[in-house]
Amino acid sequence: MTGVTLNSVIKKYGETQVIHGVDLTIEDGEFCVFVGPSGCGKSTLLRMVAGLEETTGGEIRIGERDVTKLDPSERGVAMVFQTYALYPHMTVKENMGFGLKMNKIPKAIIKEKVAEASRILKLDDYLDRKPAALSGGQRQRVSIGRAIVRGPEVFLFDEPLSNLDAELRVDMRVEIARLHREIGATMIYVTHDQVEAMTLADKIVVLRKGVIEQVGAPMELYRDPNNKFVAGFIGSPSMNFLNGQIKNGAVVVPGLARELSMSVGSAVDGRVVHVGLRPEHLQVDPAGDTFSVDLTESLGGVSYAYLSAPTGERIVVEERGDERVSEGDTVGLIFDTDRVFLFDQQTEHRIR
Structure with a gap:
């Protein structure tokens, strides 16, 4: 061969x-x-x-x-x-x-x-x-x-x-x-x-x-x-993308109540970015950012919840276990900033 x-x-x-x-x-x-x-x-x-x-x-x-x-x-x-x-x-x-x-x-x-x-x-x-x-x-x-x-x-x-x-x-x-x-x-x-x-x-x-x-x-x-x-393209469901902007070394996302304190590489202040979050890296938690549940898909061992923020931002969350959200619920979301990806909105290149 x-x-x-x-x-x-x-x-x-x-x-x-x-x-x-x-x-x-x-x-x-x-x-x-x-x-x-x-x-x-x-x-x-x-x-x-x-x-x-x-x-x-x-x-x-x-x-x-x-x-x-x-x-x-x-x-x-x-x-x-x-x-x-x-x-x-x-x-x-x-x-x-x-x-x-x-x-x-x-x-x-x-x-x-x-x-x-x-x-x-x-x-x-x-x-x-x-x-x-x-x-x-x-x-x-x-x-x-x-x-x-x-x-x-x-x-x-x-x-x-x-x-x-x-x-x-x-x-x-x-x-x-x-x-x-x-x-x-x-x-x-x-x-x-x-x-x-x-x-x-x-x-x-x-x-x-x-x-x-x-x-x-x-x-x-x-x-x-x-x-x-x-x-x-890689990953199913695909990665969630939220609009954000770099301000004073942090990432501000209109769909989230808090600023993301994370590494922004050499990105300049004011740079607009896409904030990437995989569905499996998000967790439902009352202390997190507030989203409403528009739709759920139950596949047995796993389900996917389709959520929207008050600003209109959409996001998909993967859930496992016995307790899962239902359509019409209002839930909080938390995530680890170490799992967040940043991409320049113009070039789409990763910001490391």
């Missing part, structure tokens, strides 16, 4: 540039997830690695090889798509081995590779079935099996779980994580679902408008975001 390196990679469609000089190193055996909102360029970047999109500028290397101009078949990659793209008239084992058959690989080797992929993906009981007799999750496992038998240097996944229902998505996340542990291959995975990114990735690449906003381990991005976009 081997890693992937992108050097100043650019993609243009005519005069429209959609990938803006991306630099990225994915280590050998790493599970790297491209995440971001629709239209951020994550699938385009993946397809450029695969060779399905032409690279306008820059260099793509897989291991020691420059593959920028190579055909997809010469790159040593295998791709799993959002759609299963299985041949309906073929059995599971025929679907998985078809690519090898077309490359005139001996039947004995095909049988061996299909059997190994089937063992890894727990498909032994389904090898003689056709796709119509399989569930959505089983079909996606067959699609992954088709990639495994090719023995690629790099696996590429383009939103492979988006067609599955919620329960199957969870099951398949576990399957893909187990697959990575078992075969140890380099994997690049595209999703818009940050929960998938957090649970699967060794490294997350957060993209926006064709630019990398931040790269890091899941909890690194969660605990130490570089800007407001990353802070709001």
Whole structure:
């Protein structure tokens, strides 16, 4: 197996540039997830690695090889798509081995590779079935099996779980994580679902408008975001943001009754900021700032309360335990200023 390196990679469609000089190193055996909102360029970047999109500028290397101009078949990659793209008239084992058959690989080797992929993906009981007799999750496992038998240097996944229902998505996340542990291959995975990114990735690449906003381990991005976009995108529910201003070395927030005495770095007096608070870092307490409860969502072990301040500021609070707020209540909120994030309102960069 081997890693992937992108050097100043650019993609243009005519005069429209959609990938803006991306630099990225994915280590050998790493599970790297491209995440971001629709239209951020994550699938385009993946397809450029695969060779399905032409690279306008820059260099793509897989291991020691420059593959920028190579055909997809010469790159040593295998791709799993959002759609299963299985041949309906073929059995599971025929679907998985078809690519090898077309490359005139001996039947004995095909049988061996299909059997190994089937063992890894727990498909032994389904090898003689056709796709119509399989569930959505089983079909996606067959699609992954088709990639495994090719023995690629790099696996590429383009939103492979988006067609599955919620329960199957969870099951398949576990399957893909187990697959990575078992075969140890380099994997690049595209999703818009940050929960998938957090649970699967060794490294997350957060993209926006064709630019990398931040790269890091899941909890690194969660605990130490570089800007407001990353802070709001990583974490579910997303971070709360209140308007504030720096005055005399403290942070004044109209929605809160007290000034926040906390480090404001080198920020100048009068600077307007976004104050970031994660829902799980807030606590209901009568001694805190007063908010009214507009709505609650109970999910069993956890619930989310949607609150508003007298100034109109909105905030979401995570609650656990037996005693929880109800719609129409007036409650107080407290929090630790060590858990507060500050972002410049103009640049959205983190103030440290």
